[in-house]
Amino acid sequence: MRRQRDEQRLNSGAISNPKDLESLQRELAALDRRIATLEDEELVVMEDLEQAQAVLADVMHDVDEVEAALRQARETRDAALAEIEQDVSVATLDRGALVERVPGDLLGLYDKLRAQYGAGAGALRARRCEACRLELNGADLREIAAAPDDEVVRCPECSRILVRTSESGL
Ligand SMILES: [Zn+2]
Numbered sequence: 001m002r003r004q005r006d007e008q009r010l011n012s013g014a015i016s017n018p019k020d021l022e023s024l025q026r027e028l029a030a031l032d033r034r035i036a037t038l039e040d041e042e043l044v045v046m047e048d049l050e051q052a053q054a055v056l057a058d059v060m061h062d063v064d065e066v067e068a069a070l071r072q073a074r075e076t077r078d079a080a081l082a083e084i085e086q087d088v089s090v091a092t093l094d095r096g097a098l099v100e101r102v103p104g105d106l107l108g109l110y111d112k113l114r115a116q117y118g119a120g121a122g123a124l125r126a127r128r129c130e131a132c133r134l135e136l137n138g139a140d141l142r143e144i145a146a147a148p149d150d151e152v153v154r155c156p157e158c159s160r161i162l163v164r165t166s167e168s169g170l
Contacts, residue, residue, distance in 0.1 A: 003031040106152055106161075113160050121161035127169040132158035145170040 006028050015021050099107060114120035122131025127141060134157040136144070144153050144162065153162045164170065 003028065003035070006031070109152070110161060117158065117160060119160060121163055122155060122158070123163045123165055124155075124168040124170075125165060126167060129155040129157060129160070129162060131155060131160040134158070141170060144168075 006024055009015060010021070010024055010028065015024060102110075110120035112120075117131075119131050122129045124130070124136070124144070128135045132155060134155075136156065140156045144164065147153050149164075153164065154160065155162050
């Protein structure tokens with residue numbers, strides 16, 4: 001604006017004083033230098049902006065990827081939860097059917113042990129109680145082997161109900 005005004009004054013021939021003319025030309029030259037500097041700075045700013053936009057695009061792409069992975073993980077979790085809930089309801093139905101066939105006192109003992117230890121019974125497999133993982137000694141095994149089939153035997157190590165199987169090693 002100022003440069004245009006100065007140039008119009010210069011070209012109009014209205015200034016006849018050589019000193020005024022010279023100072024006007026100096027001012028014009030200074031304004032041209034200032035404009036060149038500002039244009040250079042503008043270029044640098046434009047380059048910086050371009051780089052920043054490229055970085056932003058990369059970050060947005062990463063964010064998209066992370067969000068997609070998160071969505072996938074949530075879907076996997078939800079599917080696993082649905083499967084577990086299904087298993088739990090099947091197991092609950094199975095337990096309900098089994099409980100009806102278990103004598104009341106045995107069920108009471110089992111529930112008491114389960115509340116106390118987290119598991120009320122363990123299978124006796126290969127001379128080992130699967131509830132506490134300890135191997136039974138010969139005397140205990142002989143005593144268990146001699147017990148009638150309908151007698152409830154307990155693990156001498158952890159006190160849980162021992163379930164005798166064909167793989168007990170008796
Ligand atoms: Zn045990």
